[in-house]
Amino acid sequence: MSVLRVTANSDTCAVSSLCVYRLPGVFDQDEDGLVVVLDETPGSDLHDEVRRAARGCPTKSIRVTEE
Numbered sequence: 001m002s003v004l005r006v007t008a009n010s011d012t013c014a015v016s017s018l019c020v021y022r023l024p025g026v027f028d029q030d031e032d033g034l035v036v037v038l039d040e041t042p043g044s045d046l047h048d049e050v051r052r053a054a055r056g057c058p059t060k061s062i063r064v065t066e067e
């Protein structure tokens with residue numbers, strides 16, 4: 001089974017909260033509202049939603065790789 005690894009670039013995050021709203025168990029925001037990844041290897045039941053969150057990020061700040 002493939003492992004999906006999630007990283008996010010807080011330097012380019014636009015504080016839209018979209019990813020946090022969509023997947024609160026995987027993404028959070030720091031005190032400035034910038035993205036923080038809580039779970040870098042979410043379970044397979046979340047993979048589709050993580051990919052959608054990455055596609056939906058307005059600044060393309062979420063990177064998803066499969067290993």
Ligand code: SF4
Binds near residue numbers: 008
């Ligand atoms: S969707 Fe993108 S811009 Fe919005 S909070 Fe998440 S990483 Fe930041």
